[in-house]
Amino acid sequence: MTVTDATVSAEEPYRPSARRLAREAYRRQRARRSALIAAVSTGATALVLYLVIVNSPGWAVTRKTFFSLHFARQALPEVLKGLRVNLELMVVCGALILVFGLLLAVARTLRGPVFLPVRLLATAYVDFFLGLPMIICLLIMITGVPALRLTGVTTDPMVLGGAALVLTYSAYVSEVFRAGIQSVHPSQRAAARSLGLSNAQAMRYVVLPQAVRRVVPPLLNNLVSLQKDTGLVSIGGVIDAVYAAKIIAVQSFNYTPYLVAGLVFIVLTVPMTRFTDWITARMNRRQWQGGLV
Amino acid sequence: MTTPATPVLRLESVRKSFGDQVVLRDISIDVPAHSVTALIGASGSGKSTLMRCTNLLEDIDDGAILLDGEDVTDPRADQDAVRRRIGVVFQAYNLFPHMTVLDNITLAPRRVHGVGRAEAEDRARELLDRLGLAAKAKEYPDRLSGGQQQRVAIVRALATTPRLLLLDEITAALDPELVGEVLAVVRDLKIQGMTMVLSTHEMSFAREVADQVCFLDAGVVLEQGPPEQVFGDPREERTRQFLSRIVAAGRLAPQ
Ligand SMILES: Nc1ncnc2c1ncn2[C@@H]1O[C@H](COP(=O)(O)OP(=O)(O)OP(=O)(O)O)[C@@H](O)[C@H]1O
Numbered sequence: 001m002t003v004t005d006a007t008v009s010a011e012e013p014y015r016p017s018a019r020r021l022a023r024e025a026y027r028r029q030r031a032r033r034s035a036l037i038a039a040v041s042t043g044a045t046a047l048v049l050y051l052v053i054v055n056s057p058g059w060a061v062t063r064k065t066f067f068s069l070h071f072a073r074q075a076l077p078e079v080l081k082g083l084r085v086n087l088e089l090m091v092v093c094g095a096l097i098l099v100f101g102l103l104l105a106v107a108r109t110l111r112g113p114v115f116l117p118v119r120l121l122a123t124a125y126v127d128f129f130l131g132l133p134m135i136i137c138l139l140i141m142i143t144g145v146p147a148l149r150l151t152g153v154t155t156d157p158m159v160l161g162g163a164a165l166v167l168t169y170s171a172y173v174s175e176v177f178r179a180g181i182q183s184v185h186p187s188q189r190a191a192a193r194s195l196g197l198s199n200a201q202a203m204r205y206v207v208l209p210q211a212v213r214r215v216v217p218p219l220l221n222n223l224v225s226l227q228k229d230t231g232l233v234s235i236g237g238v239i240d241a242v243y244a245a246k247i248i249a250v251q252s253f254n255y256t257p258y259l260v261a262g263l264v265f266i267v268l269t270v271p272m273t274r275f276t277d278w279i280t281a282r283m284n285r286r287q288w289q290g291g292l293v
Numbered sequence: 294m295t296t297p298a299t300p301v302l303r304l305e306s307v308r309k310s311f312g313d314q315v316v317l318r319d320i321s322i323d324v325p326a327h328s329v330t331a332l333i334g335a336s337g338s339g340k341s342t343l344m345r346c347t348n349l350l351e352d353i354d355d356g357a358i359l360l361d362g363e364d365v366t367d368p369r370a371d372q373d374a375v376r377r378r379i380g381v382v383f384q385a386y387n388l389f390p391h392m393t394v395l396d397n398i399t400l401a402p403r404r405v406h407g408v409g410r411a412e413a414e415d416r417a418r419e420l421l422d423r424l425g426l427a428a429k430a431k432e433y434p435d436r437l438s439g440g441q442q443q444r445v446a447i448v449r450a451l452a453t454t455p456r457l458l459l460l461d462e463i464t465a466a467l468d469p470e471l472v473g474e475v476l477a478v479v480r481d482l483k484i485q486g487m488t489m490v491l492s493t494h495e496m497s498f499a500r501e502v503a504d505q506v507c508f509l510d511a512g513v514v515l516e517q518g519p520p521e522q523v524f525g526d527p528r529e530e531r532t533r534q535f536l537s538r539i540v541a542a543g544r545l546a547p548q
C-alpha cells in the first residue's frame with residue numbers, strides 16, 4: 001500500500017477513471033432500456049383498452065350518451081360557472097378546517113387536570129362528528145337551522161352547508177393531526193423540555209413541525225375529498241359544478257355533462273397532489289441522510 | 294476465484310462526494326481475511342461514510358469496492374446478496390424501536406436466512422448472555438441504556454454470522470469495563486475467523502485489537518500500517534499531530 005502525498009494530489013484536478021465512465025455508460029443504457037420498456041408497455045395497455053372499449057357491443061350508444069362533443073360544449077361553461085361554488089367553499093372551508101382540526105388535536109393532547117374539561121369536550125366533539133353521517137349533518141344545518149327562525153342567523157344554504165362541512169371535516173382532520181403528533185418520538189419532547197422550552201413551546205417548535213410534515217399526504221386526501229363533498233351543498237339548492245351538469249343531463253338525456261364535470265375535478269386535483277409530493281420530497285432530501293436503500 | 298491471498302475487502306481508489314464536498318478522495322485499503330482493520334481520523338474525516346459505501350448504502354463516485362474479489366459496486370451486482378454477507382453496527386445503533394431486543398436480533402436470521410425461530414432465539418440468547426444482556430431479551434430498545442443499546446446492535450450484526458463485520462464506533466458509549474468486554478468479543482470473533490473493519494476514537498482499543506490501522510485525513514489514507522508503527526513511529530507529520538492531540542486528551546497512553 002502506498003502512502004499518497006495529500007498536498008500534491010490535492011492540487012491535481014480530479015479526472016473520472018475509465019471504470020467510472022463505463023459504469024455511467026452502463027447506467028445510462030439501462031435507463032434508456034427501462035424508459036423504452038415503460039413506453040412500450042404503456043402504449044400496449046392503452047391500445048388494448050381502446051380496442052376492448054371501441055369493439056364492445058354497446059359502444060355506439062355509449063359514445064353518443066357519454067362522449068357527445070355537442071353536449072360537452074354546451075355543458076362546459078355551466079359546469080365552470082358552478083365550479084366557482086365548489087372552489088369558494090373549498091378554499092374557505094379548507095382553511096377553517098385546518099385551523100379548527102389542529103386546535104382540536106392539540107386540545108386533546110393537553111396534559112394536566114386543569115385541561116380535563118377541554119380534553120373531554122374536544123374528545124366528545126370528535127366522537128360525535130366522526131360518527132354523524134355527512135349528509136345528515138348537512139340536512140340538519142341547511143333545513144333545521146332556518147326552521148328555528150333565529151334572528152340574525154343566516155338562511156343562506158351555501159353558508160350553512162359550508163358550516164356543516166367544517167363541522168364534520170374538522171373532526172376527520174383533527175384525527176389526522178393527532179396521529180401525526182403521536183408519531184413524534186417522545187425523546188423529541190424530552191429534548192425540547194430539557195432545553196427549558198415550555199410544554200406549549202415544545203409543541204409549537206419541535207413536535208408540530210415534525211407532525212404536520214408527516215401528515216401532509218393524508219391531509220391532502222381529506223382536502224381532495226372535501227373538494228368533492230362541497231357538491232353536497234346542492235341539496236340546499238346551490239348550483240355547483242355537478243348540479244349544473246345534472247341539470248343539463250336531465251334535460252337532454254345525455255350523460256356527457258357528468259363526464260365534463262368529472263374531468264374538471266380531476267384537473268383540479270392533479271396539480272394539488274403533485275405539488276404536495278414535490279414539497280415533501282424536497283424537505284426530506286434536505287434533512288435525511290439519504291443513500292441507496 | 295478466492296485464493297488465500299484475496300483480501301476479504303478491497304477498496305480501490307474510492308471517491309465519494311456529497312454535492313461539492315469531496316469526503317473520500319482516493320481511498321485504497323486491503324482487508325485480509327481474519328484480520329481487524331481500524332479506521333482512525335478526525336471527526337468528519339469520512340469513517341462512517343466509508344462504511345456506508347462498503348455496505349452499499351451510498352453510491353460511490355469512482356473507484357471500486359471488492360468483496361472476496363467480486364466488484365460489489367458494479368451496477369450489475371446483487372446488492373441484497375452483498376449486504377447479506379456484511380454485518381453492520383451503526384454509530385447511532387439504528388435499532389428497531391417497535392421490536393423487542395430478541396426480535397431485533399432474530400429478524401434477519403429468520404426472515405432473510407431462513408433459520409427457524411427456536412434456533413435463532415437460542416443463538417441470540419447465547420450472544421446476549423455473552424455480552425451481559427441476558428436479562429434484557431424481552432425489553433424494548435428505548436428502555437435500555439446507551440451502552441446496552443450498543444451491545445444489542447453488535448449482537449444483531451453478529452447473529453447472521455456475516456463474512457465481514459463493519460463496526461462504527463462500537464465503544465463510544467461503553468464504560469472501561471465494557472470496553473474490555475467488547476474487546477474480548479472482537480478478539481474472539483477474530484480467532485473464529487471473522488474479518489472486521491472498525492472505526493474508533495479509542496486509540497488504545499485500536500492498538501490492542503487491530504492488525505492494521507488506517508489514518509484517514511483529507512479524503513485519503515494518509516498513513517497505514519500495523520498499530521505499533523502508526524502509533525509508535527508515525528511517518529507523516531499530520532498523523533503525529535493528530536496522535537499528540539489524542540494523547541493530550543488522554544485517549545492514548547504516550548509511548
Ligand atoms: N448524506 C450526507 N449528505 C451530505 N453530507 C454528508 C452526508 N453524510 C455525511 N456527510 C458529510 O461527510 C463528512 C464525513 O462524515 P462521516 O460521518 O463519514 O464522518 P466520521 O469520520 O464518521 O466522523 P465521526 O468520527 O464524527 O463519526 C462530514 O463532513 C459530513 O457532514
Ligand SMILES: [Mg+2]
Pocket residue numbers: 340341342384461
Ligand atoms: Mg462516524
